[in-house]
Amino acid sequence: MNIVRKIGWAALIPGLSLLISCVDGRNQPAADESYWTAAMGVARWLDASAIRTADGLEWPADPTDAKSVQANLYSGTPGVILFYIEAAAAAEARGRENESADYLEKAKDGALALLTGISNLEDAGLYTGLAGIGYVFQETYKATGDARFRKGFEDVLSRVRTLAKRAGPGIEWSPVTDIINGAAGTGLFLLYAAAETKDPAWRDLATQAGERLLDLGKPKNGGLDWAMDPSSPRSMPNFAHGTAGVAYFFSRLFETTKKKEFLDAALGGARYLLSIAETEGDTCLIYHHEPDGTDLYYLGWCHGPVGTANLFHHLAKVSGDPGWSSWVEKEARTLMSSGIPDKETPGFWNNAGLCCGLAGVADFFLRLSALSENTEYLEFGRSVMRALRAKAVEEKDGLKWVQAEHRTRPDFLVAQTGLMQGAAGIGLAFLRWDAREHGRPMRILLPDSAF
Numbered sequence: 001m002n003i004v005r006k007i008g009w010a011a012l013i014p015g016l017s018l019l020i021s022c023v024d025g026r027n028q029p030a031a032d033e034s035y036w037t038a039a040m041g042v043a044r045w046l047d048a049s050a051i052r053t054a055d056g057l058e059w060p061a062d063p064t065d066a067k068s069v070q071a072n073l074y075s076g077t078p079g080v081i082l083f084y085i086e087a088a089a090a091a092e093a094r095g096r097e098n099e100s101a102d103y104l105e106k107a108k109d110g111a112l113a114l115l116t117g118i119s120n121l122e123d124a125g126l127y128t129g130l131a132g133i134g135y136v137f138q139e140t141y142k143a144t145g146d147a148r149f150r151k152g153f154e155d156v157l158s159r160v161r162t163l164a165k166r167a168g169p170g171i172e173w174s175p176v177t178d179i180i181n182g183a184a185g186t187g188l189f190l191l192y193a194a195a196e197t198k199d200p201a202w203r204d205l206a207t208q209a210g211e212r213l214l215d216l217g218k219p220k221n222g223g224l225d226w227a228m229d230p231s232s233p234r235s236m237p238n239f240a241h242g243t244a245g246v247a248y249f250f251s252r253l254f255e256t257t258k259k260k261e262f263l264d265a266a267l268g269g270a271r272y273l274l275s276i277a278e279t280e281g282d283t284c285l286i287y288h289h290e291p292d293g294t295d296l297y298y299l300g301w302c303h304g305p306v307g308t309a310n311l312f313h314h315l316a317k318v319s320g321d322p323g324w325s326s327w328v329e330k331e332a333r334t335l336m337s338s339g340i341p342d343k344e345t346p347g348f349w350n351n352a353g354l355c356c357g358l359a360g361v362a363d364f365f366l367r368l369s370a371l372s373e374n375t376e377y378l379e380f381g382r383s384v385m386r387a388l389r390a391k392a393v394e395e396k397d398g399l400k401w402v403q404a405e406h407r408t409r410p411d412f413l414v415a416q417t418g419l420m421q422g423a424a425g426i427g428l429a430f431l432r433w434d435a436r437e438h439g440r441p442m443r444i445l446l447p448d449s450a451f
Contacts (some may be wrong), residue, residue: 028295035434038389040426041425043087043103044398046080052104054185055104056113059417059424070418071117071126073132074180074355079419081110081136085143086431088091101200104144111140113439115152123174124160125203126447127420129159130424135189135447138196143443153302157193160186161205166392170212177216177227179448183209187249190374192447210253213246214265215289224265236289237276238298239307240355243269244286248311248450251361255318263319270315270324273308283337288347299349301360301420303416305331310450317450332368335361336380341387349410352401354425358388363429366436367451383435388426 016282016297036399049063056079059080060068070076091100102117114133123129134156134281135363141149164171190206193199215265217224236242247269254262276284278297288296288303309331316324340348351357368374392399393415398416400423416422435442 009081015385031437032433033437034072034102034389035385035430036094038392038399038431039087039090039427041392041394041399041424042083042430045395045400045423046193046398046417047082047426048397050338053113053187055116056111056302058113059421061416061418062414063417071114071121071133073130073136074127074420075416075418075422077114077169078132078136079422080417080424081107081114081140082419082432083112083427085139086428086443088143090431090434090440093438093440094236107140108144108146111137111149111152115148118152118155118159122160123161123181124163125176125187126179126180126189128181130156130163130188131189131447134160135192138193139435139444145364148448153193153196157190157197157202160190164205164208167212168215170208170210170215172212175229175231175247177213177226177230178241179249180240182228182364183213184246184249185448187213188252188447191252194256207257207259208282210250210262210265211444213249214261217246217265217268221272221275223270223273223388224268226269234289234291234293235275236303237286238303239287239310240302243272244308244311245448247273248314249447251311251314251318253303254451255314260349265317270311273311274327282330283334285334297345298356298358299335299340299345299361300348301364302349302355304347305334306364310448314450328368332365332377335364336376341384347407349407350392350404350413351421352388352426353365353404353416353421354429356401356405356407358384359390359426359429362388363432364451366429366432369396370436371451385429388429 009110009249028140032316050057058069059077060066061070062068073079084103088100088103091103096192121130124131126132134153139151141153149240163173172183173186177184179372187206187209190202194203216230227242228241239245246267250262250266254266273286276286285297286296286308288298301307311326312324316322319401330429351360354360362384365377369378369381391401393402402413404410404416405421406412417424419425432442
């Protein structure tokens with residue numbers, strides 16, 4: 001099937017030339033300070049949106065609704081904390097010690113507000129519950145040296161272990177399998193914890209989660225498929241809620257444990273995804289859901305190439321077959337031939353965030369540009385960043401993005417503060433591009449990132 005005809009995409013965007021500096025620094029272009037300036041605009045808006053409580057700082061997801069405060073990585077206070085940690089590193093690299101200290105203080109105040117609610121949480125999810133909070137505690141500890149956050153991290157791990165339930169040959173926290181809320185995302189946090197603590201007990205717990213997920217995989221089209229929830233009538237195969245995310249967790253498990261059954265599961269998931277992908281020409285695109293969404297194609301992290309490329313990239317690293325990298329390139333070409341950022345498609349709407357929109361696409365191309373000599377990736381990423389900056393609403397308090405989080409609710413427009421759908425994640429994208437401009441390593445790398 002002709003993908004271009006199917007969803008009306010524009011012709012392939014031609015690559016633009018990029019002057020590459022010499023190793024000794026001659027001909028080095030001046031760093032683009034617009035990324036830093038935009039990130040500081042985000043910081044001012046987040047500063048103005050904070051709510052001071054007896055425990056610390058909180059950020060409502062929607063600053064016009066004080067009751068929208070949430071303690072999850074996806075849209076709540078934890079994501080804002082990560083932005084401030086990255087901003088502190090960027091300010092310190094510039095010799096702006098006072099600003100760096102101020103951003104770290106805000107990160108600490110936000111993390112302090114999270115400490116009080118750990119024992120009441122029942123959700124172990126990466127983007128919805130304890131796993132995401134635990135990750136933020138550890139990153140705050142590493143940035144500040146404050147032992148309270150290391151203890152918070154350890155308390156979260158203890159809580160995650162307590163909430164695990166025997167299921168089949170392994171464990172689970174709920175019937176959900178996915179990256180956002182389920183065993184794959186929580187398992188990735190446990191692998192992160194094993195690396196941070198040097199304690200194999202957390203790798204072993206992640207392994208037990210993998211054993212349960214092995215039991216839930218369904219043979220399909222010569223590969224393996226995982227539903228978000230075995231009882232769900234809808235199958236969403238991409239990264240956030242489906243096979244791509246679960247298979248990626250297996251690839252990471254294999255890297256850590258060297259157990260062949262986990263690599264076999266990852267490869268099985270990848271084979272299933274390719275069996276349903278549109279791969280005409282130089283593209284790779286997997287539909288949003290079945291049975292009634294096989295004509296809908298998203299382009300972002302949650303249900304599109306940005307997220308699913310994590311699996312192919314990591315398989316190229318661990319499987320012994322570098323050919324999987326070609327599918328990452330096809331995912332990139334799919335995005336570059338889609339017509340974005342200048343046009344919208346049914347699966348790429350008025351959204352600027354890391355999850356579904358411009359920031360996620362730009363972040364993907366930033367990472368690809370660091371791995372490849374293909375300068376088209378860098379220039380396309382820059383074009384997306386220009387579009388992202390152009391969508392910002394400037395106020396006296398800084399920069400915000402008014403957007404539609406949900407494709408099916410295009411008229412419900414909100415400026416959010418959080419990581420995956422708001423200013424914190426968008427600001428993080430600007431800081432990452434700023435880090436590239438200045439040769440500074442990125443400080444924040446989420447547990448689910450393969451790049």
